[in-house]
Amino acid sequence: MGKTVAEKIFDTHVVDRPAADVWILRLDAVFCHEITTPTAILDLMRKGRDRVFDPSKIKAVIDHVTPAKDSNTALQGKILRDWARRHRITDFFDVGRNGVCHVLFPEQGFVRPGYTVIMGDSHTCTDGAFGAFTPGVGTTDLAVGILKGVGAFRTPRTMKIRLVGQLRPGVFAKDVILSIIGRIGMNGATHRIVEFDGPVVAAMNMDARMTLCNMTVEAGGTCGICYPDEITADYLWEFIRDGYPDRAAAVTAFRRWWPDPDAVYEEVVVHDVSEVEPVTTFGWKPDNVKPVREMQGTPIEQVFIGSCTNGRLDDLRSAARVLKGRKIHPHVRAIVCPTTTQIYAQALAEGLIQIFLDAGFCVTNPTCGPCLGMSTGVLAEGEVCASTSNRNFNGRMGRGGMVHLMSPATAAASALAGHIQNSELFNG
Amino acid sequence: MKSFGGSVLFLNRPDINTDEIIPAKYLTEIEREALKPYLFEDLKLDGFAPHRDIPGREVIISRANFGCGSSREHAPWALEANGIRLVIAESFARIFRQNMFNCGLLAVELPAETIDRLFTEFAHRATVATADVARSVLAIRADGRAEEILFTLAEFDRALVEAGGWLEYADTNY
Numbered sequence: 353m354g355k356t357v358a359e360k361i362f363d364t365h366v367v368d369r370p371a372a373d374v375w376i377l378r379l380d381a382v383f384c385h386e387i388t389t390p391t392a393i394l395d396l397m398r399k400g401r402d403r404v405f406d407p408s409k410i411k412a413v414i415d416h417v418t419p420a421k422d423s424n425t426a427l428q429g430k431i432l433r434d435w436a437r438r439h440r441i442t443d444f445f446d447v448g449r450n451g452v453c454h455v456l457f458p459e460q461g462f463v464r465p466g467y468t469v470i471m472g473d474s475h476t477c478t479d480g481a482f483g484a485f486t487p488g489v490g491t492t493d494l495a496v497g498i499l500k501g502v503g504a505f506r507t508p509r510t511m512k513i514r515l516v517g518q519l520r521p522g523v524f525a526k527d528v529i530l531s532i533i534g535r536i537g538m539n540g541a542t543h544r545i546v547e548f549d550g551p552v553v554a555a556m557n558m559d560a561r562m563t564l565c566n567m568t569v570e571a572g573g574t575c576g577i578c579y580p581d582e583i584t585a586d587y588l589w590e591f592i593r594d595g596y597p598d599r600a601a602a603v604t605a606f607r608r609w610w611p612d613p614d615a616v617y618e619e620v621v622v623h624d625v626s627e628v629e630p631v632t633t634f635g636w637k638p639d640n641v642k643p644v645r646e647m648q649g650t651p652i653e654q655v656f657i658g659s660c661t662n663g664r665l666d667d668l669r670s671a672a673r674v675l676k677g678r679k680i681h682p683h684v685r686a687i688v689c690p691t692t693t694q695i696y697a698q699a700l701a702e703g704l705i706q707i708f709l710d711a712g713f714c715v716t717n718p719t720c721g722p723c724l725g726m727s728t729g730v731l732a733e734g735e736v737c738a739s740t741s742n743r744n745f746n747g748r749m750g751r752g753g754m755v756h757l758m759s760p761a762t763a764a765a766s767a768l769a770g771h772i773q774n775s776e777l778f779n780g
Numbered sequence: 781m782k783s784f785g786g787s788v789l790f791l792n793r794p795d796i797n798t799d800e801i802i803p804a805k806y807l808t809e810i811e812r813e814a815l816k817p818y819l820f821e822d823l824k825l826d827g828f829a830p831h832r833d834i835p836g837r838e839v840i841i842s843r844a845n846f847g848c849g850s851s852r853e854h855a856p857w858a859l860e861a862n863g864i865r866l867v868i869a870e871s872f873a874r875i876f877r878q879n880m881f882n883c884g885l886l887a888v889e890l891p892a893e894t895i896d897r898l899f900t901e902f903a904h905r906a907t908v909a910t911a912d913v914a915r916s917v918l919a920i921r922a923d924g925r926a927e928e929i930l931f932t933l934a935e936f937d938r939a940l941v942e943a944g945g946w947l948e949y950a951d952t953n954y
């Protein structure tokens with residue numbers, strides 16, 4: 353019987369089977385940020401276990417609140433910083449060279465096809481875009497990962513979502529994944545790994561594939577997976593070039609992490625993207641999804657372009673295309689957050705930052721910031737935000753605030769209009 | 781092993797998410813006890829008032845997809861800080877469920893019909909529920925009514941509960 357990608361990764365990483373449906377896997381990397389890691393560090397210290405299994409496989413960043421906004425967040429940063437220094441974790445990214453974890457770590461080449469990666473963050477599912485198994489976990493799983501380099505997982509169950517058809521102009525990976533969540537529901541992939549397959553995914557660049565995988569957890573999924581190919585090899589080339597004679601050899605080696613043709617899936621969903629138009633959410637659940645057309649005219653107070661879903665270079669480019677030479681509506685405040693230092697520098701070099709500034713945007717440093725209502729853009733009671741992030745839960749961006757999720761192009765068009773609005777990139 | 785039982789808090793809604801269990805703004809706390817006053821602060825549910833309804837409760841009974849959303853283990857910590865070590869629901873989000881067992885807490889799944897019945901028969905009464913982990917039996921009592929319900933507990937989850945959590949288990953075994 354053929355195997356899925358996750359089954360192949362499990363087979364090559366298993367160290368123990370303590371029960372029929374439980375796999376203890378060796379971890380290739382453990383990622384850490386300052387919100388969920390400090391308690392793990394303190395727990396390990398209290399138990400007299402202040403050790404790390406392999407400092408070269410642990411990567412850490414301060415990203416959720418950076419620079420620190422108060423004494424609590426300063427302490428969280430300090431605990432992580434001191435710990436990284438104490439254990440000689442050299443891949444530690446502090447303010448000035450940091451970025452949102454799920455953008456930064458792939459950008460640094462830390463995620464490779466066939467890897468097992470955990471992080472104390474639910475959107476670690478993003479990293480599956482490289483053909484890896486990358487579940488988000490809690491603090492205790494993280495503590496065990498740090499100490500022992502292993503994680504416990506259930507026998508993988510996989511669903512395949514096959515994307516066919518042709519994306520219309522002005523429709524992006526964000527619209528595709530929102531339309532999928534709207535279709536299968538916020539419980540539609542619970543306890544499952546989601547393989548994204550088909551010609552549409554094959555044509556997507558890594559930024560778009562990461563956007564797609566990023567929101568699998570909004571459907572309950574353990575992680576998304578895209579098959580590693582030429583596009584993956586190009587993205588990773590500067591990090592992997594010593595390992596292969598040429599790119600073609602890398603692509604051939606990556607084939608090991610493709611599913612067998614006779615792999616068995618719990619469910620196969622075929623999703624025709626030709627039918628997808630720009631969409632947005634309404635209400636407090638990510639599966640409440642409607643065409644932007646039907647939400648047109650909904651007044652907004654704030655726009656946020658950023659987050660691990662849509663704060664990459666491609667996202668800034670598509671927003672800037674809509675904004676170029678125009679000004680945002682006077683009743684709207686707009687925030688754009690390039691999600692890593694490198695993306696910021698590149699956006700500056702390409703003139704994107706100037707376009708945002710001319711339009712009246714506030715440009716922030718790389719941070720999660722507004723996405724989870726922690727800093728740099730918290731909503732007041734009753735305020736509405738058009739956001740490119742991934743969660744519209746009640747209170748997510750501030751108590752009593754409402755969040756509508758959408759693509760960067762739609763968010764930019766909404767900033768100009770002062771209400772939810774389709775961009776001109778979409779011609780209806 | 782911890783003990784699992786006590787007065788029940790009924791939360792009659794599916795998809796109760798981790799932002800509702802403990803809002804992100806409190807994730808800047810590094811000590812579990814500090815989360816205690818903020819449990820369910822943002823939960824919107826008819827007739828529910830956190831400061832009135834949480835004290836004294838040690839068990840939650842709720843609907844499908846409990847604990848969806850973020851990976852924050854602060855959600856089970858906030859429950860435990862308030863003395864709640866047992867959650868009974870129709871289903872759980874993966875990470876939340878895993879976090880419960882990793883902390884040595886108990887997450888029990890029951891079929892939708894059983895959950896429905898518990899809501900109809902017990903939600904309006906002062907109810908006490910106790911889980912017997914060794915026998916996989918849930919005892920539910922309210923003025924004059926009492927019933928026992930069998931639940932399934934996977935072998936590995938039981939081992940985690942008995943060990944007091946995943947860190948303890950892993951430290952002994954790996």
Ligand code: SF4
Pocket residue numbers: 416452453454473475659660661719720723724741742
């Ligand atoms: S950008 Fe938002 S969703 Fe992504 S890691 Fe940061 S807080 Fe989480």
